[in-house]
Amino acid sequence: MGKGRWGLVAVLVAGVVAGCGDGGGDARPSLSTASPNGPTGTATGKAVTLAVAGVVATGVEVPWGLAFLPDSSALVTERDSGRIKRVTGAGIVTEVGTVAGVDASSEGGLLGIAVDPGYPKRPYIYVYYSSGDDNRIARLTYSNGGISEPTVILEGIPQAAIHNGGRLRFGPDGFLYAGTGDGADRPNSQDDDSLGGKILRITTDGKAAPGNPDGRLWISKGHRNVQGLAFGGSQLYAAEFGQDTWDELNAITPGANYGWPAAEGVSNLDGMVDPIAQWPTKDASPSGIAFAQGHIFMASLRGERLWAIPVADGKRTGDPVAFFTGKYGRLRTVEAARDGSLWLTTSNTDGRGDAKPGDDRILRVTVTQ
Template identity: 70%
Template sequence: MVAALALAAGCSGDDGGEPSGSGTSATSPSSTTPAPASPGTTSAPPRTTATAQGPVKLTVASTVATGIEVPWGLAFLPDQTALVTERDSAKVKRIAGGRVTEVGEIDDVDPSSEGGLLGLAVDPQYPTRPYVYAYYSSGSDNRIARLTFRDNRLSGQQVILDGIPEAAIHNGGRLRFGPDGFLYAGTGDGGDRPNSQDDGSLGGKILRITTDGKAAPGNPGGRIWYSKGHRNVQGLAFDGNQLYAAEFGQNTWDELNAVTSGANYGWPAAEGIEDLDGMTNPIAQWRTDDASPSGIAFAQGHVFMASLRGERLWAIPVAGGKRTGEPQAFFTNQFGRLRTVEAAPDGSLWLTTSNTDGRGDTRDGDDRILRIAISR
């Protein structure tokens, strides 16, 4: 197992809004100072032989778009324009040259506290296969649908996978195509903790499926899921073949995990680094006040992690599934809640705010998409 530093301190919940229950808060040290480990864990430097990455510098280069209502999923097309989902309206918008236009609406979406129209992915063979994929809450379950996107319009919605546990909270929702051409989806436990360890449930898992919604070849036990023991996965990113996932903790620790096939990430027995037999530790953990992570992206040797309650963008240096240095925090409390970050075709990052979701303080122009330049 990989040990991780405990980063910063705080308390409480999913999307920055779930009550903290019996969790306690600690006094926040600086973001670069290791916090005391929770009982039964260690707070040691990462055990890795990977090359350490130097610090990055992030600057806001421009505002790409404003006035988007609860943006959630974001995906780029080969022409470098982007599609973005609105969680509560069920609309999909296209962003081209700073202009925002509606291209369609997903049917049967039932928004809730954390549910609605969520993740979005573009087929890796687009436009030969002119499809986009959407993850959404129907009111009875979470589903993944395939739609045709042609002539700047969505059509032909077809559900390829349903039966993912759904509730007002813990719906997961992120979609990401891997380098193997299969579609990965992060799910939540749907508010029912045993789902995460139940091999027969799609809840609390990372799924790996074909574009027809079937179990991808090579999945553990021939099942639809790739890994289990997750609480609420809303961030997925690849560095080559290595998958990383960001996960909401309950009261104490949010996590960044390096994901491998068949691994068990511990929930509900473990939250953060617990060193439990048969369960895999995260490579980094944060107090929930400082993170509550949603989307992640990989670029320039770093996983970039958007934080809701934490209202900051974390940059975590990684290589080969190991953390290689100290995370850096950017834009703390400058733009409010941050939901999604994606690597853009031009080498920048696109970062969305999430202040119109009922849990943030709305500012003029919210919600917006920012273009972030990366340098060293």
Template identity: 75%
Template sequence: MGSGRATAVVAALALVSGCSDAAPTSSPSTSVPTSSGTAVPTGSLKLTVASTVATGIQVPWGLAFLPDKSALVAERDSGKIKRIAGQDVTDVGTVDDVKSSSEGGLLGLAVDPGYPGKPYIYAYYSGGDDNRIARITYRDGKLSDQQVILDGIPAAAIHNGGRLRFGPDGFLYAGTGDGSDRPNSQDDDSLGGKILRITTEGKAAPGNPDGRVWITKGHRNVQGLAFDGNQLYAAEFGQNTWDELNAITPGSNYGWPAAEGISQLDGMTDPIAQWHTADASPSGIAFAKGHVFMASLRGERLWAIPVAGGKRIGEPQAFFTNQYGRLRTVELAPDGSLWVTTSNTDGRGGTRDGDDRILRVTLSTS
């Protein structure tokens, strides 16, 4: 288990009201073993779905907030980006050259930390032969001037990774997948199965191990990135047995394909928590109130994992199990609430009236 430091990102977000939803307010904790085999009880955590921010979004994936407290959301299959302001949902444009597949398409979004002085957003998308990261001008509610800053990330129908997140150092972090080719994860010359740290020009960020664009390897499919201060966490899909939450230490090897879950292999870093794939299949994560919140697809629940300093300090708790279907993305809002997207229109879930939707979740601890 790593306790090293990457860099931090601060999400400064928005309170957007919508129609009221009834929802459960709490969940009993569910024990998940740490690498030491111990679990420490924590205080009570209460989550409530306070409202529905938006409905009718088709396969929402990336979600990022602007300084004006509106949000941008990416539709995976259509390649469209929509803006949510209050109860208004509008199209702002379509990312060029997006090729959707079972798990590919328009994926992560991030807003330049210098916005609006630097009026750029960043998109991770599948372009057919590879996955790419593009910088796109976003001004006056419209997209323009799309420029690919990094390409050559392995792509396939599955295992494309795709999450983007900025650190306060101004560098962009990206989680990638092995592109359905396991050796990519251990291949130093491949961008597959890695966590990248790059400049806004797509170059290796200063301080990266060995000057590469990636800082860790040995990942199967990273779709969740979140920071607590300087500590980076990553959620990762397992194959058939264990999904993972990892504390990221630059230069570390997280084991795939030799390791899945806690394996205690020499030279490889174990996750700080693991789940059976039926209970998780994790995508996006966010940090708030001492917890990593992890959206689960197949598991159809929101996990809350208490963490501190790159370690798990208590038992994960499951919320909203089987109530809203597949959950894809979770982001922190400035009032301390969470925005959570469903993913029931992605071809793998049962659609419900109004899907896909964005939920606003309030949280408190005692």
């Protein structure tokens, strides 16, 4: 059964149905055996080449979320310190403030960040963070180079030392999407009353967005730990940590069940949607993803590489290809900049990496076809 797509309107697109299988008839996702550092191509479609053009900034401590402002500078969250920093393309780094109430842990702390689509007329940014009791989403005013007026718009997302999810992304429909984790409690992912192991779709006031299945706060369930969200047109993609065997890239259909904990990777279970690509956990451990030039780019922590996955309309159109394997260490977040490049962050100061002088850093990556 073919996968539907999340539309640009505030209601479910007519005819959208929960998909099954691996994306509408493509062969089962296979592992890339391509050269780890490129340049390489894809099985079908145009070849893509990535190159690190330079270092945007150094000395950022455990960067996690990154969101661009209209002036092409970016706001970056530091997981452990709870600070937000502004980084310009010229490498100027300034602190804009600290989010109160952040309780950092092995995988928790100040995580995702998103800029209101109406900025600066609506001078708001949104952050996802771990408190001592739960994970929360808050709205902050960002103006005159500082943050103020913090307002928690959603709380009660399961929190633990691990599996906190945390990525935020505004969709083309104007609503805020959030990837959550199971909070180290597997049944959360299948519990319709839990916000754990879900992809949320909410208004900027933290309410269920119009058109969500059954009026819930979430649009998909059965996730283990979603740390990557990206839109290719109206299609939402999500990267997910597996446990011991398979990490996943999923094409998201509203109302669908992605299988965890019954399924990890392609499992062909009735009523559950398989990923469109999968990797052994040693080759990925995926966090942030971005869409550009017909590809999902996926930053990998344990895998220490940037994957390029050709996609179209919720299907994988060629083999994933890895770049920069082992060269820059753990890679956490990738975002598409306004000039067509990618900004890519390392995560070597997070307690699990091998920090080098200058870490953590933000790299500028060029993409050519």
